[in-house]
Amino acid sequence: MTIELVNTGSELLLGRVLNTHQQWICRQLADSGRSVARQVAVPDGGQDIQQAVRESLGRADLVITTGGLGPTCDDVTRELIAQLLGRRLLRDEAVRGHIGRFFASRGRPVPVRTDVESWVPEGATILMNTYGTAPGLVLEVSPNPFRADARPSVLVMLPGPPRELRPMFTELVLPLVHRRFPLEEAFVCRTLKTTGIGESNMEERISGPLKPFTDAGMDLGFCARVGEVDVRFVARGADAVATVAAAEAVARALVGESIFGEQDDTLATVLVRELTARGLTLALAESCTGGHIADRITDVPGASAVLLAGHVTYSDAAKISALGVRAETLAAHGAVSEEVAREMAEGARCAAGADLALAVTGIAGPGGGSDAKPVGTVFIALATEAGTEVQLHLNRFDRPTFKYLTSQQAMMAALRASRASGAA
């Protein structure tokens, strides 16, 4: 089956908003065994939207549009598509009732302009909007006047706001896709999330041993981002589940120490989950990462049970007063040194009474480097009951990338220590 995606909205073409729908919808479909053949973005204008939808209906079995279903004057997708397909707009009382209840439950009057949202193209199936008012719409285009062979297409129109579109897609559109376009065979897509091994290195280490699987038809994919490589196994057919499980076992045996999670896990989420499960607490002492590790960890709901305290100690004075780093250590080795990293971690652990403490000190740049300690040099210390270990990395990137990569290395060190600890 062929799928195309049409994103409508002048703000997309003016570069005022980022098109997150493309990635999100494509990812949902890919993970369910179907891929999008083409994505198009067009402005909110009659000719552009109609032309793009006409072209997509001429090529694809399923066409998904986003945006333009709301109540304002630039929300024109519903009308334009009805016109393109020669359908009248009819009032839908169920939608009207939903809109009325939506505002009533919020104690607000129904805005007059939302009335337009209850007029839907003749023959449309309604996808009710739990998180907003404008419904999604499904149209069977059959016979399809835009295909030479008149083969039918399904047209799905979704509202633009992500918090409305996403649950609607997951709860209503994906089941519809499964129903209307069943896969000919079972499909399994599984992702292992790794950090600490580069993409080429990862490929070198596992693609040989996994060759029996790929030779037999399993797809092995790699996706690299800063400080992370996703390893993806995709299999089809009756043995898909068993194939992927066996391949995963091979990969875990080879690079297990770099695997932090699965599917959509983030390292911060996994770390908070692991520490919580083991009843362990954490303290942070950050110089060059400037609070980035604390920020990532506290993005996770429930982080307060784990993170006792964090310190952002850019200055020597703060390292001394907040963490008890000794002035002599700073004088003898400099702020960016194994010795200072060690004292920062031990000081933070002691001050907070935490089980684990992470400390980072380094040179984020662009200034501050030297021949002995170039920009990108960073010491990461992890203090535990068992002692303190210090890693040295050279992360030579722009500041935000440096901070992110360093936070990955630090959190992975804490995750390994947590997993290795006796507690459970």
Add this chain to the structure above:
Amino acid sequence: MTIELVNTGSELLLGRVLNTHQQWICRQLADSGRSVARQVAVPDGGQDIQQAVRESLGRADLVITTGGLGPTCDDVTRELIAQLLGRRLLRDEAVRGHIGRFFASRGRPVPVRTDVESWVPEGATILMNTYGTAPGLVLEVSPNPFRADARPSVLVMLPGPPRELRPMFTELVLPLVHRRFPLEEAFVCRTLKTTGIGESNMEERISGPLKPFTDAGMDLGFCARVGEVDVRFVARGADAVATVAAAEAVARALVGESIFGEQDDTLATVLVRELTARGLTLALAESCTGGHIADRITDVPGASAVLLAGHVTYSDAAKISALGVRAETLAAHGAVSEEVAREMAEGARCAAGADLALAVTGIAGPGGGSDAKPVGTVFIALATEAGTEVQLHLNRFDRPTFKYLTSQQAMMAALRASRASGAA
């Protein structure tokens, strides 16, 4: 003139990466007075790329492609477009020399597979890649076989990595666009960055007073993101500069206290710049924002001259030990209270010896709320030599949004205090 954008890459259609090129390139062009009529993403496959480029060349004066110029087996854009246009690939010695020097300066041998990058379509203009190896390419398609009237088009091919594409676009492509497609009249686009006023409210306050300008043809645009509204003035013609300057003065008189910067300024960048210029230092005490303010500030190069210390004090114990908050205050008012916010800010200011200190304490959620202090409640304190002021906000959002919005409110308070201070 008509512009279309073709993003190539199977990873886009599989939803593995976010297409940031679309927003970034569209924004650059819009800010220079030109808009993109259509954007298409297609996978790395022969037919898809050639079909999309053929269609775009049939409609547009300028077609920009991204991706597929690198050395790996799925980098096929250069070859496919050369084939589509019937051009041979010729070795370019200047590119070959650049690639050699690129690796030599990094002390690495030239990888064999980069050789393909020095083969360019006959007649192409080279856009040398300062931050990588694969050059951008410009092809004059004249006469244009894909347009009914054979009108010429310009085809620009750019490499995929953003840190290579962006400087290449700014330094080489934009000047080319200005040269080849000069605007018929002067064009000015100016953005004021604001925080603290919602989009509807902003529109209500300034669109009436600016009516004489919009009636005379100036565009007034609003773009809302979390905690920020951009106000955009766009004018064309001989008086464009004067028109936008006069409109900006009107807006500044009405909502000046909410304006933190211009064009692509971020609040963190402006705050670091202002504090540096005035020789002021800052300390931070963060509870519910968990280091997010420190993280944003330390993303700015030079932040170390300004930020003396930050504390992430989730627990009561950390508030007491790191900031000197009194146990009685915590017991009497609770951790989320005006009194605790005040003591946190004053404690952080005193401990670091800073000119200004910001403190935040609140309930990020999803748990922890009560009737008296619902999820989203946050106290923001700013301590200066002149005393301490505390703001109360209700930021009822998901955690990352809560943290971002609170960081905007806190940094804006510090920016206002810095601007109001006698120092300069």
